[in-house]
Amino acid sequence: MPKWGELIDFSPVAALINIVDVLLVWFVFYQLIKIIKGTKAVQLLKGIFVIIIVRVLTDVFSLDTLRFLMDQVLPFGFLAIIIIFQPELRRALEQLGRGRLFARTNLQEDDERERLMGAIIKSVSYMAKRRIGALISIEKETGLSEYIETGIPLHADITSELLINIFIPNTPLHDGAVILQKNQIAAAGCYLPLSESSFISKELGTRHRAAIGLSEVTDAITIIVSEETGAVSITATGDLDRNLSMEEFEARLRRVWFGSAPEQVDHSIWKWRRKNG
Template identity: 75%
Template sequence: MPVSFFERFSDLSIWEVLINIVDILLVWFVLYKLIAIIKGTKAVQLLKGLFVIIIAWFVTKELGLRTLYWIMEQVLRWGFLAIIVIFQPELRRALEQIGRGKLFSRGSQQEEEERNRLVESVTKSVGYMAKRRIGALISIERETGLSEYIETGIPMHSDLTSELLINIFIPNTPLHDGAVIVQQQRIAAAACYLPLSESPFISKELGTRHRAALGLSEVTDAITVVVSEETGAVSLTANGDLHRNLSTEEFETLLRKMWFGPVQEPQTGPKRKRGVKKNG
């Protein structure tokens, strides 16, 4: 008579149970870290394709489709080598992080310094463009992927610096029209098209850049920075909210909170409604 799962579990000692629990937790943690590394890259789409092939392999086996099953079996058998080639950039990045001791680290000093550099770079470029009334539109990816919008622009895959952001939005240059999208703390693409908001409650004095920023914030959790070409005013959108007329200090503080998620301060007043918010 087959032994039930609970009978097998009851035969284990407390130490064996703890070892099994730790083993499972470590496997899930490693998988979580691997998913975090490839999130927002083309590897995600490739993994979806691999998942479809595995399902097709199982279905053909159950239905007895021998020829198709043999093809799927060969694809899976030799697919390991293909995965190494296809996922080479992601695997290299993971190995580099392991070598630096960063794969399992969290909140290290280097990460904090990098965060400060990114916020300061965006703040410096926005301040420069605001004084000279250079229109700009910068979207920062968070949890929701922006790959479909990145594909509408010109690929860059460049380090995020204030000098590069300023040069992109200089008028009459090839990349100044459209949005810059920041993905995984790097400039993924420029001259990207964003969805325009269709909300009837948006002020008529707001132009296309503000509507695009709000439109993206309505369908994703991205942060979008807007510099008005007419007034030089700095705005920031996230989660369907538009924060307008921000000073340099207000912009830097708000950007840091939204981008890297600090400890939330307790609310002392009534909750504000979603929509356009004015500062100053």
């Protein structure tokens, strides 16, 4: 019978093959994580990990009844994963067919970011001066697919002219929100969840409540232009900053979107969470 050491190949070639094998597995998992990043699949994965942990604990603490129930459920786990992650699996296969599975996905480099910032600032400034109501949401890490599906898909490049035309009164898409995804206008006329917070001022309308509501359940940034006053506001992480000048708006948007530029705060900025007195 061969000894343990004789079963293992310690040659440099074998070591190199093992290293390449591990790196390939790591790379595949990394790309899969990038595919599901920003979608609801992330939350579903957390739920799967909880189930696995519970199954392990049933063995550790000899929870026979719970272990029996888990053993009845887990065999169907593979089929459940296929059903639950069907959109993500389909997207991965489509990208693989186009040869784009391992393509670079970070489209917002410095020049592109500046172009997007310029387009948004120009459109917001134009609409604020003319009191054209607008609601623009920017997707960050948390996916906004479920809200994009409520609107009209556009998948168009972000330009100030297009953003302005979308919100011109009495046009088919001016009601609802525009959602920006990566470097595109994903959809217009989207419905956002309304906040039920009692701290919101009664003077605020549906646009502000929708912007705050979205910021309560996602990390998205939402820009609001008031139709009544032309005032510019922005929501992020559950906070609403109102009545911003264009300089304050640009600084705030850069900070919450790109993490750059210090936040400029003065008496005109009002946090909706802050209690009076």
